[in-house]
Amino acid sequence: MRRRKKDELIPYSKTKRVIYVYRRGKKRPAGVIAGGILLGIGGLCLLYCLFILFFVSFGSWFFLVWGIGALILLLWGGLLAARRTERLPRWVKICWGLLVGVGLTAFVGVEGLILTEFGARARPGADYCVILGAQIKPHGPSDMLKRRLDRAVVYLTENPETQAIVSGCQGSNEPMSEARGMYDYLVGAGIAPERILLEEDSRNTWENLEFSGRLLNPGEDRVVLVSNNFHMYRALRLAGGAGYRKVEGLSASSYPLMLPNNMLREFMGVVKDFFAGHF
Numbered sequence: 700m701r702r703r704k705k706d707e708l709i710p711y712s713k714t715k716r717v718i719y720v721y722r723r724g725k726k727r728p729a730g731v732i733a734g735g736i737l738l739g740i741g742g743l744c745l746l747y748c749l750f751i752l753f754f755v756s757f758g759s760w761f762f763l764v765w766g767i768g769a770l771i772l773l774l775w776g777g778l779l780a781a782r783r784t785e786r787l788p789r790w791v792k793i794c795w796g797l798l799v800g801v802g803l804t805a806f807v808g809v810e811g812l813i814l815t816e817f818g819a820r821a822r823p824g825a826d827y828c829v830i831l832g833a834q835i836k837p838h839g840p841s842d843m844l845k846r847r848l849d850r851a852v853v854y855l856t857e858n859p860e861t862q863a864i865v866s867g868c869q870g871s872n873e874p875m876s877e878a879r880g881m882y883d884y885l886v887g888a889g890i891a892p893e894r895i896l897l898e899e900d901s902r903n904t905w906e907n908l909e910f911s912g913r914l915l916n917p918g919e920d921r922v923v924l925v926s927n928n929f930h931m932y933r934a935l936r937l938a939g940g941a942g943y944r945k946v947e948g949l950s951a952s953s954y955p956l957m958l959p960n961n962m963l964r965e966f967m968g969v970v971k972d973f974f975a976g977h978f
Contacts, residue, residue: 728782730779731779731782733779734778734779737772738772738776738780740772741771741775741776744769745770745773747765747960748762748765750956751765751957755956756842758834758843761960764963764964805970806966809966809970810966812969813933814932815932816928816931816932816948816950817928817931818928819928819935819948819949820950821947821948823858824858825854825861825922825923826915827863827915827923828851828855828858828861828925829866829907829908829911829924829925830847831908831926832844832866832868832878832881833927834870834872834873835874835875835876835877835880835881837874840881840884842954843954844881846952848881848884849951850950850952852885852888852889855885856889863894863895863896864898864911865877865895865898866878866898866907866908866911867898868899876897877899879897896914898913904937904972905975908937908941909941912942912943918944919944921945922938922943922945923947923948923949924947924948924949926951927950929953929958929961930961932965932969933968933969936977937972940976940977940978
């Protein structure tokens with residue numbers, strides 16, 4: 700067997716590792732740069748997930764989506780940065796690129812629609828003011844629900860002929876039904892008890908509107924929906940699907956640091972309700 704000379708190159712097919720050398724002054728490949736960006740975004744998502752876990756009183760476990768997304772981004776970014784994806788078949792790269800592109804386009808489009816109702820303002824003189832439910836804690840309404848109720852109190856005070864409907868059942872982690880908790884809050888804020896109707900069976904926004912519709916005439920009565928700004932677009936679309944013909948939105952504010960989480964959750968809610976045929 701012939702010995703290899705010292706200065707003879709090793710055939711590429713015999714090497715076990717490829718060393719990439721960048722010429723001085725040349726930019727790194729786009730994939731390496733994209734990998735670094737994804738690693739940075741993944742790190743931020745992980746920090747946000749930990750922030751909610753340790754510093755925010757959360758009402759659901761949805762925020763764990765940020766942790767799962769962080770792991771995916773970190774893995775994907777690491778593969779790109781190490782150039783491990785360059786050996787993938789071209790058709791795989793094209794399909795993955797199309798999937799990501801369509802997903803991002805849908806996400807940006809839906810988020811844009813959500814933003815259109817952030818500042819919804821209702822005209823005075825509505826027949827009913829429907830306040831959509833959110834979590835009740837042992838000490839009272841959650842921050843999200845309190846913002847809705849405070850917004851409704853202003854409207855109800857300015858429109859003494861408007862009746863209120865509070866909507867929401869009792870969840871497994873709640874001391875009472877959301878409707879009962881809202882009723883107590885409104886009465887404590889000076890709204891007369893006889894002006895408040897309770898709907899205590901609904902488990903989600905679609906049921907909030909469907910069941911509240913049994914307490915009024917959706918086709919004739921003027922209705923104002925009260926919810927947080929990020930939730931208003933979906934609420935109004937669902938109201939239309941539930942038969943409300945004279946409906947307006949009244950947006951309450953939301954906790955700024957939880958807005959990214961709420962916007963992501965709302966995107967998924969819009970997609971879910973769209974395919975469920977509620978719009």
